[in-house]
Amino acid sequence: MNEDQTQTGTPTCDAMRDAGNWNPAWDxxxxxxxxxxxxxxxxxxxxxxKGILDPKTFELIAIAVDASCTHMYAPGVRRHIRKALExxxxxxxxxxVLQLTSILGxxxxxxxxxxxxxEAKRLVDDGPIQGTF
Structure with missing residues (x-):
């Protein structure tokens, strides 16, 4: 991607790159x-x-999203934890937040x-496994 492509019509992407919040996987x-x-x-x-969420709340949610078992994006977790602490x-x-996020699992x-x-009850009832359920 050349310089013209990154600076034309992509203000959000450009701002994220400039702020160091760009994920290279998005390239x-x-x-x-x-x-x-x-x-x-x-x-x-x-x-x-748009100021709908205050910065602290946004960072806490971003930590939860990036740390979730369906995402697990360590660079994002680190970036958002650092920003939240700042x-x-x-x-x-x-x-x-991390403890609550772990509940997803x-x-x-x-x-x-x-x-x-x-299944254990079925096998006990059918005989191959000994025990009670």
Whole structure:
């Protein structure tokens, strides 16, 4: 991507690059469809750019999103933790967000445990496994 492409029609992307908030993984997407990436990042940053969320709240949510089991983007977690600390968010508040975010993984247990009980009961009832359920 040349300099003209990055500075034309992509103000959100350009601002993120300038601020050091650009994910290099987005480079190939931006090369293929800069307009789509601009719209995507515009949507993702809308609450902070428009003042809908205060900066501390935005950073805490961004930490949760980047640390979530479906995302796990360490550079983003680091960047947003650093920014949150700079804004005065406490270590305890960030830890609480990480603890709450870890609950997303509970779905594995919520899905798997009942199936385990059902299958173990079925096998006990059918005879191959000894025990009670």
């Amino acid at each position: 190939s997407l931006a090369e293929l469809d800069a307009e789509w990436v601009e719209k995507f990042l515009g949507m993702a940053t809308h609450p902070i750019r 804004l005065g968010v406490t270590v305890e508040e960030i830890l609480a 509970i779905h594995s247990m919520a899905l798997g445990a009942p199936i385990l009980v059902e």
